[in-house]
Each structure stands twice: as structure tokens, then as C-alpha cells.
Amino acid sequence: MFFLETTEKFFSYLGSILCFIKDTFYWLFTKKRDFRILGREIISVGINSFPLVFLVSLFIGIIIAFQTAYQLQQFQSEIHLASLVALSMVRELGPVITALIVAARSGASITAGIGSMKINEQVDALEAFGVEPIDYLVVPKFLAMTLCLPILVIYADLLGILGGYLVGMSKFSMSFGLYMRMTIDALGPIDLVSGMVKSLFFGSVIAFICCFEGFKPFSSIEVSSSVTKAIVRSFVMVIVIDCILTAFFYFI
Numbered sequence: 001m002f003f004l005e006t007t008e009k010f011f012s013y014l015g016s017i018l019c020f021i022k023d024t025f026y027w028l029f030t031k032k033r034d035f036r037i038l039g040r041e042i043i044s045v046g047i048n049s050f051p052l053v054f055l056v057s058l059f060i061g062i063i064i065a066f067q068t069a070y071q072l073q074q075f076q077s078e079i080h081l082a083s084l085v086a087l088s089m090v091r092e093l094g095p096v097i098t099a100l101i102v103a104a105r106s107g108a109s110i111t112a113g114i115g116s117m118k119i120n121e122q123v124d125a126l127e128a129f130g131v132e133p134i135d136y137l138v139v140p141k142f143l144a145m146t147l148c149l150p151i152l153v154i155y156a157d158l159l160g161i162l163g164g165y166l167v168g169m170s171k172f173s174m175s176f177g178l179y180m181r182m183t184i185d186a187l188g189p190i191d192l193v194s195g196m197v198k199s200l201f202f203g204s205v206i207a208f209i210c211c212f213e214g215f216k217p218f219s220s221i222e223v224s225s226s227v228t229k230a231i232v233r234s235f236v237m238v239i240v241i242d243c244i245l246t247a248f249f250y251f252i
Contacts, residue, residue, distance in 0.1 A: 045102065
């Protein structure tokens with residue numbers, strides 16, 4: 001009985017969010033965009049996330065470098081430190097860590113903001129004035145998330161590589177030119193493409209889930225629950241999609 005009930009809830013949720021995605025794409029291509037609204041969302045989602053991404057990505061690069069340096073020393077292969085850090089950041093950690101940061105920071109803000117508007121009847125007011133809530137609230141956030149996340153991922157990758165260089169320079173006296181040459185030689189087009197594709201998928205999923213959960217609360221008590229669900233489901237979907245795309249790029 002529990003299994004059937006859980007399955008029913010899952011498919012009901014899946015159907016609802018797919019209809020929500022369909023409506024979002026409909027309004028995305030139906031009306032012209034107000035670039036002032038889009039600009040505000042880009043500042044909120046992207047520019048305001050730069051300090052946190054800077055801090056986390058730099059230390060992630062340092063941690064990877066220290067962990068790999070210990071193993072490389074045993075095989076006297078310290079020269080490959082740059083390659084390992086670059087591949088780890090560009091293929092996996094850069095996109096995933098950045099997506100989780102943005103989901104926790106901006107995704108929670110999106111859900112809470114829309115949820116507060118819902119319970120204060122501001123969403124109903126938009127409809128009363130003939131404004132489609134999905135067009136006004138969701139589409140700009142979706143565009144901002146999908147535009148900003150690839151840029152944030154590139155930023156995170158560069159900072160992670162910089163963190164690896166700081167370890168290579170201090171521990172193995174590696175020159176900047178040698179470190180950069182080893183980094184560039186290790187990265188192929190498929191590595192760069194996979195990171196960008198992942199970032200686009202992650203940004204879309206975070207935007208859809210967080211906006212969808214924001215329309216669900218009917219009281220102030222339910223807003224916090226919706227924020228929790230949005231972040232947890234975003235985290236889970238980021239990891240699931242990362243696994244699928246990693247397998248896909250592995251076999252092509």
C-alpha cells in the first residue's frame with residue numbers, strides 16, 4: 001500500500017512539474033522580455049553568488065591538490081598535479097559544486113520569494129491585472145539561472161585551478177608556466193563541453209524545481225517546508241543528472 005501511494009505521488013508530482021515546464025517554455029517564446037527584470041534576476045542569481053563561489057572553489061582546488069599530492073609523491077609523479085586538479089574541477093567538481101551553491105543560495109531565495117507572494121495574494125493580484133505569473137515570475141528566473149550558471153562554472157574552474165597552483169608552487173616549486181602548460185595539455189574539448197552542458201542542465205533543473213515549489217504554499221508555515229523540499233530535490237536532481245551526463249560523455 002505504501003509503495004503504491006509513493007508511486008502515485010511521484011507520478012503526480014512528475015506530471016505537474018512537466019506541465020509547469022511546458023507552460024514556462026510556452027511563455028518564454030511567446031512574449032518579448034523586459035531586460036530590466038532579467039537584469040535584476042541576473043544580479044541576484046549570478047553576480048551576488050560570485051563571492052561564495054570564489055571562497056568555496058578556491059579551497060576545493062587547494063584540498064584536491066593536497067589530497068592528490070600525497071598520492072603522487074609515492075610514485076614520484078608530482079608533475080601530474082596540475083592535470084588531476086584541472087580534470088577534477090572541469091569535468092565534475094566545478095559544475096556540481098557551483099550548482100549546489102546556487103541551489104542553496106539563490107534557489108532558496110527564489111522559492112521563498114514566490115511562496116511569500118503566493119500567501120500574500122500577490123500572485124492572484126497579478127492574474128487580476130492580466131499578468132501571467134509564470135511569464136512575469138518564472139521565465140526571468142529561468143533565463144537568469146541558465147545564463148549565469150555556465151559563467152559561474154567557468155569562474156569556479158579557474159579558481160579551483162588557481163588553488164591547485166598555489167599548492168604546486170608552495171609544495172613542489174612548480175612554475176606558473178609549467179603548471180598552466182600541464183593544465184592546458186590535460187584538458188580536451190570534450191572536458192570543456194561536458195562541463196558547460198552539465199551547467200545548463202543544472203541551471204534549468206534548479207530554476208524549474210525552485211519556482212514550482214514556490215507556487216505550492218497556502219500559508220506562511222508551508223513556505224519553509226517548500227524551501228526545504230526545493231533545495232533537497234534540487235540537490236538530488238543535480239547529482240542524478242550529473243551521473244547520467246557523466247555516463248553519456250564517457251561513452252561518446
